[in-house]
Amino acid sequence: MTEKQQVTEESNSINEDVYQLRLFVTGATPNSSRAISNLKQVCETHLKGRYELEIIDVYQQPLIAESEQIIALPMLIKKLPFPERRLIGDMSNTDKLLRGLSITANT
Amino acid sequence: MTNHHHKNKKTKFNYPQIPKTPTGITGLDEITGGGIPTGRPTLICGGAGCGKTLMSLEFIVRGATEFNEPGVFMAFEEKAAELAMNVTSLGFDLVKLQEEKKLKVDYVHIDRSEIEETGEYDLEGLFIRLGYAIDSIGAKRVVLDTVENLFLGLTNQGILRAELRRLFTWLKEKGVTAIITGERGEGNTFTRQGLEEYVSDCVILLDHRVINQISTRRLRILKYRGSLHGTNEYPFLIDEDGIAVLPVTSLNLEKDVSTERVSSGIPALDKMLDNKGFFKGGSVLVSGSAGTGKTSIAACFANEICKQQKRCLYFAFEESPKQIIRNMKSISVNLQQYIDNDSLLFHASRPTLHGLEQHLVAMYKIIKNFKPDAVIIDPITNLVTIGTVSEVKSMLIRLIDFLQEEQITVMFTALSLNSVVNEQTDEGVSSLVDSWLLVRDIEFNGERNRGMYIMKSRGMRHSNQVREFIITDDGIDLVDVYLGPEGVLIGSAREAQRLQEKTGEVLRGNAVNMKDREIDRKRKMLEAKIANLQSEFESAEDELNKISVEEELIKKVSENNRDALTKLRGGDKASSK
Structure with missing residues (x-):
């Protein structure tokens, strides 16, 4: 059901530096595919080794749409570090994505 | 975007009617001729606080409770818990309905501040959510309240518009009857984001105005594709039972009429009305200036209705029921007995208590509950204090319509302010009513009297005479005015004229007597004179007799004397004889 991709090296230790990310997509629509690849690329570039990414297909779990207040898709929720942030779109705007994830360019 | 409604009312086509879904909202289904279009989205728009949310929620709740059509309410403004709390006062138990899977509030x-837009997106999440909610309870009805809030949260207008268009198409495909609410925009648009462009089947406009410190909500069907609908602005209100739109009646004039008659309770008045009284289900207006006895006429009518074992509902806008009962006792109309046996119901309220619409709805509800045969509204004029004349008129039109449909006879009383005969009086309802009685003060000869005449009475022969209207201890009566050589006389003048005639008769009788007596007296006088003369004659005769007797006596005596003298002189004479 859940398409879960663990891309972590050290799992589950709640480190200040570890990013917990959840990406909600809708199957393999162009927006979704682009969002996945764009996000992965940014994470690999800036957060290598210190992020957890969970990719959820809302089609598979329609209930989650209500519980997570999902309207626009694709949507990325940065659970950690605080504050929680929501980003929507295909993640093609790297500047905005980085700002949304509170990642400065030199990190 | 223009209003369109068919003008050809008479011609009937055989095309299937647009399928409609009843909203269950009082009055709205009448205006729309059965409800909103089934399986299509309807737009309800209006300013803040105009009742959009409540109207759409009632649509869902009624669907779930009355029409067995589960519904999804998607709230973009209020949280589910807040919403449930807000409508508890209306008797809508959202929590219970949700537990029973008849309703779903999402x-x-x-919030824009929490969201960063990083590229292309769509609203698929909304579709999934809504689709899931619809499927999970088998919803037939959907409300999106207020979908425009998406524009506050998301910035990409191009995407939003395209997605909304897709949403409405999708709703149609789903076959759900949907209501989309929208906040009224500035300028010429009905909604801020021009939703009316997407929802083209049915648009309902709500409005909330305050005039003279009394707030009025209004509703108008802006358009209804493929269906006849009322085009007016209809007042509506929110009360403890939800929303009620007026009129509570339909658009056509195809009511049943009755030829049955009801007595007015005043025999003399019935006589003026073709000897039978008013038509059952008709409307009667009693107008007149202050103190002309309008309430007394109304009370007599109520009394008559109850006497015939029927029910009467009396709306008192001026006097309290107790006052009316007490006052009517003075003219031998005992209303208390009918209150006791439940055939008469008084409903008194101050006109200023609430707006006209609320009055109308309150009346409507009481009438529905009490099911009277006759309704009295005393007086309608007091309602003008809370609305303009035209508003009152339109309210009364609706009320008369409704009552006629229910075959309830209605009597209005109306106060005409100027004593000058004001034919165009009384909120213009005079043209609506079937019978119009006018009670007038007639000032004449230093006193005030009441004259009554029938201005009109449709469909029956009626007297054109002015009658004098008298309130006595035994009730109301109408008296023919005196028609004499000096014209129409009323009141004490009429009475005086009558008395004068009586006096005349007495006098004439007297005069005849006098003459008789005169003659008698004269005869007696003459007789007395005759007697007098007689006695005079007798006394004269006596006198004459006396003289002759005396003379006789004197003669006798002197003869005797002479004899004696002769004897004395010698007795020769005797011997000489």
Whole structure:
């Protein structure tokens, strides 16, 4: 059901530096595919080794749409570090994505 | 975007009617001729606080409770718990309905400050959510309240517009009857984001105005594709039973009429009305200036209705029921007995208590509950204090319509302010009513009297005479005015004229007597004179007799004397004889 991709090296230790990310997509629509690849690329570039990414297909779990207040898709929720942030779109705007994830360019 | 409604009312086509879904909202289904279009989205728009949310929620709740059509309410403004709390006062138990899977409230939270847009997106999440909610309870009805809030949360207008268009098409495909609410925009648009462009089947406009410190909500069907609908602005209100739109009646004039008659309770008045009284289900207006006895006429009518074992509902806008009962006792109309046996109901309220619409709805509800045969509204004029004449008129039109449909006879009383005969009086209802009685003060000869005449009475022969209207201890009576050589006389003048005639008769009788007596007296006088003369004659005769007797006596005596003298002289004479 859940398409879960663990891309972590050290799992589950709640480190200040570890990013917990959840990406909600809708199957393999162009927006979704682009969002996945764009996000992965940014994470690999800036957060290598210190992020957890969970990719959820809302089609598979329609209930989650209500519980997570999902309207626009694709949507990325940065659970950690605080504050929680929501980003929507295909993640093609790297500047905005980085700002949304509170990642400065030199990190 | 223009209003369109068919003008050809008479011609009937055989095309299937647009399928409609009843909203269950009082009055709205009448205006729309059965409800909103089934399986299509309807737009309800209006300013803040105009009742959009409540109207759409009532649509869902009624669907779930009355029409067995489960519904999804997607709230973009209020949280589910807040919403449930807000409508508890209306008797809507959202929590219970949700537990019974008849209703689903989904609160959509969207906040721009929490969201970063990083590229292309769509609203598929909304579709999934809504689709799931619809499927999970088998919903037939959907409300999106207020979908425009998406524009506050998301910035990409191009995407939003395209997605909304897709949403409405999708709703149609789903076959759900949907209501989309929208906040009224500035300028010429009905909604801020021009939703009316997407929802083209049915648009309902709500409005909330305050005039003279009394707030009025209004509703107008802006358009209804493929269906006849009322085009007016209809007042509506929110009360403890939800929303009620007026009129509570339909658009056509195809009511049943009755030829049955009801007595007015005043025999003399019935006589003026073709000897039978008013038509059952008709409307009667009694107008007149202050103190002309309008309430007394109304009370007599109520009394008569109850006497015939029927029910009467009396709306008192001026006097309290107790006052009316007490006052009517003075003219031998005992209303208390009918209150006791439940055939008469008084409903008194101050006109200023609430707006006209609320009055109308309150009346409507009481009438529905009490099911009277006759309704009295005393007086309608007091309602003008809370609305303009035209508003009152339109309210009364609706009320008369409704009552006629229910075959309830209605009597209005109306106060005409100027004593000058004001034919165009009384909120213009005079043209609506079937019978119009006018009670007038007639000032004449230093006193005030009441004259009554029938201005009109449709469909029956009626007297054109002015009658004098008298209130006595035994009730009301109408008296023919005196028609004499000096014209029409009323009141004490009429009475005086009558008395004068009586006096005349007495006098004439007297005069005849006098003459008789005169003659008698004269005869007696003459007789007395005759007697007098007689006695005079007798006394004269006596006198004459006396003289002759005396003379006789004197003669006798002197003869005797002479004899004696002769004897004395010698007795010769005797011997000489």
